[in-house]
Amino acid sequence: MKVVSEIDNINSRIRKDRVFLGLVVLFSVITVSPIILIISKLIEKGYKQLSFGFLIEKTPDTMQAMAAIANNELIPGGIVNGILGTVLMVVLASVFAIPVGIITGVYLYENQEKWMANLTRSISDILQGVPSIVLGLISYLWVVKHVTNGFSAMAGSFALGIMMLPMIVRSTEETLKMIPQTLKEAGLALGIPYWRVLFGILIPTGFSGLMTGILLAVSRVIGETAPLMLTALGSSVINTNIAKPTSAIPLLIWEFYNDPNMVDMIWSSSLLLMIIVLAFNLTAKQVAANRK
Amino acid sequence: MNTNILQVKDPILSIENLSVAYDKNVAVKDVSVGIKKNNVTAIMGPSGCGKSTLLRALNRLHELYENIHTTGTVTLNGEDIFKMSPIKLRRKTGMVFQRPNPFPTMSIYDNVIAGYKLNGISQKKQERDEIVERSLRDVALWDEVKDSLTKKGTFLSGGQQQRLCIARALAFNPEIILLDEPTSALDPVATSKIEDLLITLKETYTIIMVTHNMSQAARISDYSLFMYLGELVEYGKTKNMFTNPQDRRTEEYLTGKFG
Amino acid sequence: MNSDKITKIVLFSVSFIILIIAGGMVFSLVGGAIPSFKTFGLGFITSSQWDPTDGRENYGALPFIAGTLITSFAALIISFPLSFATSLFLGEYYRNTRVAKILGTMVDLLAGIPSIVYGLWGFYILRPFLIGLGFENQGFGVFTASIVLAIMIIPYATSLSNEIISMVPNDLKEAAYSLGSTRYEVIRYVTVPAARSGIFAGYILAFGRALGETMAVTMLIGNANRIPDSLFSTGNTMASVIANQFGEADGLKLSSLIAIGLLLFVITGIVNGIGKMIIKKMN
Numbered sequence: 001m002k003v004v005s006e007i008d009n010i011n012s013r014i015r016k017d018r019v020f021l022g023l024v025v026l027f028s029v030i031t032v033s034p035i036i037l038i039i040s041k042l043i044e045k046g047y048k049q050l051s052f053g054f055l056i057e058k059t060p061d062t063m064q065a066m067a068a069i070a071n072n073e074l075i076p077g078g079i080v081n082g083i084l085g086t087v088l089m090v091v092l093a094s095v096f097a098i099p100v101g102i103i104t105g106v107y108l109y110e111n112q113e114k115w116m117a118n119l120t121r122s123i124s125d126i127l128q129g130v131p132s133i134v135l136g137l138i139s140y141l142w143v144v145k146h147v148t149n150g151f152s153a154m155a156g157s158f159a160l161g162i163m164m165l166p167m168i169v170r171s172t173e174e175t176l177k178m179i180p181q182t183l184k185e186a187g188l189a190l191g192i193p194y195w196r197v198l199f200g201i202l203i204p205t206g207f208s209g210l211m212t213g214i215l216l217a218v219s220r221v222i223g224e225t226a227p228l229m230l231t232a233l234g235s236s237v238i239n240t241n242i243a244k245p246t247s248a249i250p251l252l253i254w255e256f257y258n259d260p261n262m263v264d265m266i267w268s269s270s271l272l273l274m275i276i277v278l279a280f281n282l283t284a285k286q287v288a289a290n291r292k
Numbered sequence: 293m294n295t296n297i298l299q300v301k302d303p304i305l306s307i308e309n310l311s312v313a314y315d316k317n318v319a320v321k322d323v324s325v326g327i328k329k330n331n332v333t334a335i336m337g338p339s340g341c342g343k344s345t346l347l348r349a350l351n352r353l354h355e356l357y358e359n360i361h362t363t364g365t366v367t368l369n370g371e372d373i374f375k376m377s378p379i380k381l382r383r384k385t386g387m388v389f390q391r392p393n394p395f396p397t398m399s400i401y402d403n404v405i406a407g408y409k410l411n412g413i414s415q416k417k418q419e420r421d422e423i424v425e426r427s428l429r430d431v432a433l434w435d436e437v438k439d440s441l442t443k444k445g446t447f448l449s450g451g452q453q454q455r456l457c458i459a460r461a462l463a464f465n466p467e468i469i470l471l472d473e474p475t476s477a478l479d480p481v482a483t484s485k486i487e488d489l490l491i492t493l494k495e496t497y498t499i500i501m502v503t504h505n506m507s508q509a510a511r512i513s514d515y516s517l518f519m520y521l522g523e524l525v526e527y528g529k530t531k532n533m534f535t536n537p538q539d540r541r542t543e544e545y546l547t548g549k550f551g
Numbered sequence: 552m553n554s555d556k557i558t559k560i561v562l563f564s565v566s567f568i569i570l571i572i573a574g575g576m577v578f579s580l581v582g583g584a585i586p587s588f589k590t591f592g593l594g595f596i597t598s599s600q601w602d603p604t605d606g607r608e609n610y611g612a613l614p615f616i617a618g619t620l621i622t623s624f625a626a627l628i629i630s631f632p633l634s635f636a637t638s639l640f641l642g643e644y645y646r647n648t649r650v651a652k653i654l655g656t657m658v659d660l661l662a663g664i665p666s667i668v669y670g671l672w673g674f675y676i677l678r679p680f681l682i683g684l685g686f687e688n689q690g691f692g693v694f695t696a697s698i699v700l701a702i703m704i705i706p707y708a709t710s711l712s713n714e715i716i717s718m719v720p721n722d723l724k725e726a727a728y729s730l731g732s733t734r735y736e737v738i739r740y741v742t743v744p745a746a747r748s749g750i751f752a753g754y755i756l757a758f759g760r761a762l763g764e765t766m767a768v769t770m771l772i773g774n775a776n777r778i779p780d781s782l783f784s785t786g787n788t789m790a791s792v793i794a795n796q797f798g799e800a801d802g803l804k805l806s807s808l809i810a811i812g813l814l815l816f817v818i819t820g821i822v823n824g825i826g827k828m829i830i831k832k833m834n
Contacts, residue, residue: 009411009412009413010377010379010380013379013411013412013733013735013736014377014379014733016733016735017733017734017735017736020734020735020738021644021734021735023636024636024639024640024644025636025640025644026636027632027633027635027636027637028633028636028637028640028641028654030633031633031634031636031637031658031661031705031709032637032654032657032658032661034661034672034702035657035660035661035664036657037672037676038664038668038669038672041672041675041676042668099565100565100568100569103561103562103565103566104565104566104568104569106562107562107563107565107566108566110562116563119570120566120569120570123569123570123573124569125823125827126573126820126823126824127569127572127573129756129759129763129819129820129822129823130576130763130816130819130820131762131763131764131765131790131815131816131819132763132765133763133765133790133793133794133812133815134576134580134763134812134815134816137580137793137797137808137809137812138575138576138579138580140797141579141583141809142575142579162572165569165572166569169569193553193554193555193558194554194555194558195554195555195557195558198558219663220663222665223663223664223665223666223667223668224665224666225665225666225667225765225766226666226765226766226769226790226794229794229797229798230793230794230797250665250667253667253668253671254667254766257667257670257671257674257770266671270667270668270671273665273668274664274665274668277663277664277665278660278663281659281660281663285656285659351729353725353728353729356724356725356728378731379731379732379733380731381731382728382729382730382731383730383731385729386729386730387725387726387729389722389725389726390722391722393720393722393723393726395723395726395727395740395741395744395745396723396745397741397744397745397747398744406727406730406740407730407731409740410727410730410731410732410736410737410740410741411730411731411732411736412736457726460726460730461729461730464730464731470729
């Protein structure tokens, strides 16, 4: 072997190694920089508008906004109609998706490799990959056209619900799989009926895992805009009738975006939405971390 | 000076005051020993005594982990291994691991030549073919695999895989081969093949092997190190140590009182 | 009937709901799309006409199919170096360290930012920046949309490949080190080859995500119903055209939008199916 050239070779290889590490670190920093850029932009442009009134007042109309801008004032009003609409629809979606999702997850856990369970699991996986706009279309075809005969909170929450469903199914099954089999057997050995073992032992043991899945699912759908455009449509008043058009925070952001006079409201609404989403997200992470 | 530790003249590898700590836990305590060329040296001791840790220090593998700290000096042919580039050191000291670990994405052929490929050394095909054949012949694997060199190494049996891993370590013509319990995952037939192989290989190479199997050490090693709780307790000719252990702990270990 | 049997029946029937939804979904999409397919036949997929004028209505989905595939593919290419580096950072270089934990959380949070917020950021921050660089079309177009889309799919590509990379057995890497490799060489010749199908599957799933993204793309691509002729031209995607034109749609136009939804459903289904199959094969 050529000894002289080998020293050079080693040095150049070590250099390559360092350069590669440098690139990895640089690109990783670039990867996460948008989160900082986006959040700091939202704070910078949105914090002024974010007051208590913003949380309890209805959206202003274009005229009010124009007048405020002309007088160099903050746009009056808030987005309470959107906040309440989001709460209403997310709660409705959860009422549907959480029990169905958990029970389906339990079913998959109980029937691991049976063909019916395999089919259900695959379908659930496929459903998880379906773009949310398509779910909006479906909810339009089913709920808007045939149930509420018009755009409605119910249609919006149905779209959000089918979005949450596969996420909850999957996290339930994964959580239950991690619980030691012996725990279940110990319960059954005491002669406890299966449903009591399920609700008394398995689900409480896996509670934080289920909770993580639910919180993440909620945090994913809170920010959804596209399916709501086809279903809930939006409303400038507070609506509590689930058969009527309803607003939501992301829908309001979309409206503000399309109305040149309302631009200032975009940032505060987005900041609030971001805070809510991050709160759910980080709580989910915390719950998962505490479990370990 | 501890009289239970043999002083070796002209050692190929000389370890002085070597200590290794995981975080605050000292796994190898102040070991000083010289290794004789062209011999098989066995490192024995109960599990957790630091024998693998000592072996891995000789390849500077500990540097891959931030929480492991090594102090002391080790010289290979008079050259301080901690002062040379780890790349160079690792080429001079081949390493074979507990469980056979051929690279799963590479063919048998590529596994043998992996050291050259990974080091970016390019050769003519003929040269490569020669290295592969020589290394595989050295480990008595050539006849078994010469028709399936393009197959993945992971298709071989456990014993064959381990011999492939030894061939991979030999391809670079190292001065020392370090083996970390190389037969612990193998069946008795495969084990005896590897043992025979090591006895042949010591004519060309210096072999240091960690083993928890006393009879294996007795069968194939010329010198033995006995470690206990991170300390080097006794070092000498294997024959002497097995027939007439100097330290009470060595004796108790060899007679099966603990282990 | 004993309680165990009842429990079983309840479990079975409730889990049937998801099958009904999925089945009904296909049924409704196909049913809704039939008028459009009947009128335009295969031309619906190959034509690039989109003319809603009464009396000579003519709808073809080619521009949207092309726009979707082009933006998603461009996003995948842009995101590749970023997410690949990040998965090496998390799964190899700084595995199990504090800094990796923080970085990993930030990557997860990227997945939590709503699409519409990405759109706003692209519209108000990225677009002016690109205009400053001399971009045409007011900064709208495939390229702008793809950059934002790339950021959005990074978490999906990263999480799987990071996990797979960190699962590459240590003794394999040590074997490579013990032959004298540098870390870069270990990564290049051992770690990445051993993890490649997982990494590949991660990118396929990320691509599937990109195909269906709606809001951010709608706000940035320019919504021009034509086949993009360059990376910097404007265009439209399947998801965007549904979001944009749904409000005023009925009759044949509605059916055509549903048909586009069906195509999107099928394409994402195939892409996700391939990704899942690769993952299954690995185990």
